[in-house]
Amino acid sequence: MQTVITVLVLLLVVAVSSTAIRIIPFAVPLPLVQIALGALLAAPSLGLHVTFVPEVFLLLFIPPLLFADGWRMPKRELVHYRGPILLLALGLVFFTVAGLGYFIDWLVPAIPLSVAFALAAVLSPTDAVALSGIVPRGRMPQQLKHILEGEALLNDASGLVAFKFAVAATLTGVFSFWSASSSFFVVSLGGVVLGIAITWPFNWLRQRIARLSEDDDPGVQIILITLLPFAAYILAEHIGVSGILAAVAAGMAMNFTTDLGSESIATRMRGASVWAMIEMIFNGFVFILLGLQFPSIIGRALVDAHNLQDGELGALVTNVLAVYAALIGLRMVWVWLLRWVSSRRIAGQGVNSALPGFRIAAITSLAGVRGAITLAAVLSVPLTMLDGSPFPARDLIVFIAAGVIICSLLVATVGLPLLLRQSKDVGQEHEKREEREARTAIANAALTAIEIECQAMTHDGGRDDAEVVSEIARQVALVYQRPLHSESDDLLEEGSARRRAENAASIARHLHVTALRAERAELFRRRASNVINDETLTRLLRETDLAESAVLSRGGKSHAAEKKL
Structure with missing residues (x-):
């Protein structure tokens, strides 16, 4: 009964939060409102407690959301911007893990280097869902929007794979670069291949079932499509490849293989409504659950800080701000280098004024907000080592990750509207x-x-x-x-x-x-x-x-x- 009541309360809060942003006289991103409401629900007087199980969280909420994003991603733009997307989703992730990992190890000596790399890895994935709640529709330049959406789809997998290797290195004390590289290739490529492979027979089966029904019952079609991301994720995790990439690849494969002309009007219309509802509810649950965890995260970090930072709350906050500043700095450097290389190539074709723009680099950097994947991954860090001793600085890295999520949302809320105020979107025209x-x-x-x-x-x-x-x-x-x-x-x-x-x-x-x-x-x-x-x-x-x-x-x-x- 308690579980049923909790789910009903969370549904109510999702509805209230969606209404609240229309009543509040000033602009507040929906994710921030939902995080705040989640933190309020965690008050002892309300008696609402939700045990956060990262594995269950990743299974229930992440596959359908990433599947929907992959399905909705325009094929033409995905192919056209594949270069920048891959450089951000893969190159920037590893650049961030290396640079931020060494910075964290230098900033907080109590955090071992392998744990610092694990924290850097969970901070590398961006969250397109949170970004869409901050930037109103039509304000972000279309070209940049498509690139950021593609990056967010793919960097989850690369960040989480790097995180798993860093945690394994901490637990075992052994790390092999070549073994990690080959494993990353197998895990990533295997997830993509499996997601595509499972979608082709699925679409064939769905079309056969549709032909058996004279009235083409849209309910059956919608249920089957809803089950696809979960099937791709579970099967991928079972055989040891990336479940997240499998869900993303399944969504993209649906985009490429689905013949909209052969679907009935009822299936298209009802399917769009069902998926809109699923995305609204699941996105709301993600950020409300994130808010529910903050009081306990802060409490555990403060207790742990008595040994790590002499009990000084200011040192904890300073660490969060420093890590976030380094994260933004590394992202801006990478984006600037990409734009510089691109401008040099264009200049070689005779365009003398091709110079990288600081404002676009700043927009791209601030738009890399962190969200649900980061929190779920950092909370999945083991409590103990293989010998039963506590995992080093676990509560501290959880606190830093949660703090960076809040900082990225707040800074993007204030900074992006200012940077986009005079932005002329040629792509939108x-x-x-x-x-x-x-x-x-x-x-x-x-x-x-x-x-x-x-x-x-x-x-x-x-x-x-x-x-x-x-x-x-x-x-x-x-x-x-x-x-x-x-x-x-x-x-x-x-x-x-x-x-x-x-x-x-x-x-x-x-x-x-x-x-x-x-x-x-x-x-x-x-x-x-x-x-x-x-x-x-x-x-x-x-x-x-x-x-x-x-x-x-x-x-x-x-x-x-x-x-x-």
């Missing part, structure tokens, strides 16, 4: 132009389809309402010459007799559906040729699906009428 061109193209496709279908219907020798068909086709075509889809109520007023009115409505529905399906086909064609990206496709496809659902829902005999036509 390109996306808007891309959407306008797509709207024009699909409207033209709809008008062409209406004209062809009208000609086919009026040339049918068995019809005695050719004039009515032509008039209705003309009125339907007017709808697609307007900026937004709206079905004209005048279509239902054709004819005075009941049968004539029903026939006119059926014809109108049929022509509307024909036009909308032509729009959808044009969207798929433009996406297949990379004229538009997945985000534009998803946005316009949803509008088309909603319009077709509205048309088909008018009258209980719409499907039968279509068959007769």
Whole structure:
């Protein structure tokens, strides 16, 4: 009963936090509000206690969230920006582990070098979920947004693998660079291969099940898709490869292999709603649980500090600030070097003014906020060594990691809006132009389809309402010459007799559906040729699906009428 009550309370807090950010007169990121509410729930007077089990946390919350991010990541941008994404997700992680590890060992001598490397490894992954809660939609330049999302998808695995090797080195006292490198390659590549491999037969099975159901029950399809990230994660962890990369790869493989044109409208629409709800609830749970852990983390660190820092709270806070400053500094250096190398390459092509911009480097550095993966990983550090002695400085590194998470959220909350205030997003203008061109193209496709279908219907020798068909086709075509889809109520007023009115409505529905399906086909064609990206496709496809659902829902005999036509 206590578990049920706890889950219901957490659900309520997720809803309250989402409402609170709209009531608060100043801008506050949702993750910070949820962390604060979680910390309040940890008060002894409320009696809410949640034991944080990192393995369970990683299994329940991380796979579906990373799967959804991988599924939503635009394919075109992922391929186009693969170079910067890999350099940040792999190169920056190892650069951070090495540089920050030695810095922590120098800053806090009580932390052994291998433990310092473990702390640096858990601090290297960034959190795109937390970033999306800080930066409003449309404020982050599109190019940078796609790069940061791709980085966050991949650096979780590289950071966690480096963390596991550092912890193993601490426990055993043995570390081999070549063994760690080969193991990292096998674990990472194995996770990617498994995620892709499990998605192909899954999609085949899902399509076979869909064919067995005459009405293409969307509930079955949605349940199967929801289970996929968990299956990929569990199977990968069972055979010893990266479960996180398997979940990410499964999401990306769904993006590449799913034929949206073969899915029913109900499956697409209900699936989008279900996944939006899952992401809202799970993201909320992640940050509320993070807040619930803070009181105990601070308490244990203060007790441990009596031996490590002479009981001085100021020294603990100073260590957190110094580690965060070093983390940002290393990230800025790496980003600056990448931009400098890129500018030199461009300058070699004749562009004399190609210089790396400090503001973009600063935005990229502050946008690397830390979140759930960092906390889950650091809390998974063993309590004891193999001989039963306490793990060295465990409570201290947990406190530093939690403090860096808060610092990264606070600094990004204040700094990013200032840096983005005068940012002109060329990518967003390109996306808007891309959407306008797509709207024009699909409207033209709809008008062409209406004209062809009208000609086919009026040339049918068995019809005695050719004039009515032509008039209705003309009125339907007017709808697609307007900026937004709206079905004209005048279509239902054709004819005075009941049968004539029903026939006119059926014809109108049929022509509307024909036009909308032509729009959808044009969207798929433009996406297949990379004229538009997945985000534009998803946005316009949803509008088309909603319009077709509205048309088909008018009258209980719409499907039968279509068959007769």
